Amino acid sequence: MSIIIQIQPNIFCENCKECGARPVIEQIKDKFIVTCPNDKKHYKTKPGLINVDDWNLKNRIQKPLIMTSIPAQKAS
Numbered sequence: 189m190s191i192i193i194q195i196q197p198n199i200f201c202e203n204c205k206e207c208g209a210r211p212v213i214e215q216i217k218d219k220f221i222v223t224c225p226n227d228k229k230h231y232k233t234k235p236g237l238i239n240v241d242d243w244n245l246k247n248r249i250q251k252p253l254i255m256t257s258i259p260a261q262k263a264s
Contacts, residue, residue: 190214
């Protein structure tokens with residue numbers, strides 16, 4: 189049987205990249221998993237200690253690497 193624990197609002201957690209939900213902590217026996225509350229197929233951390241840093245790393249929305257302005261070059 190698993191127990192679902194809400195993460196306190198003062199702890200910074202990235203929202204789920206797939207659905208935007210705030211993660212929860214799931215306790216199965218003596219192991220803890222940070223997971224999405226809406227869908228078990230979304231990313232979840234490995235069982236063990238509560239690893240919010242790994243969750244934040246995997247669910248951070250990456251900004252595209254594009255140049256906003258192209259430098260003007262003169263033809264030679």
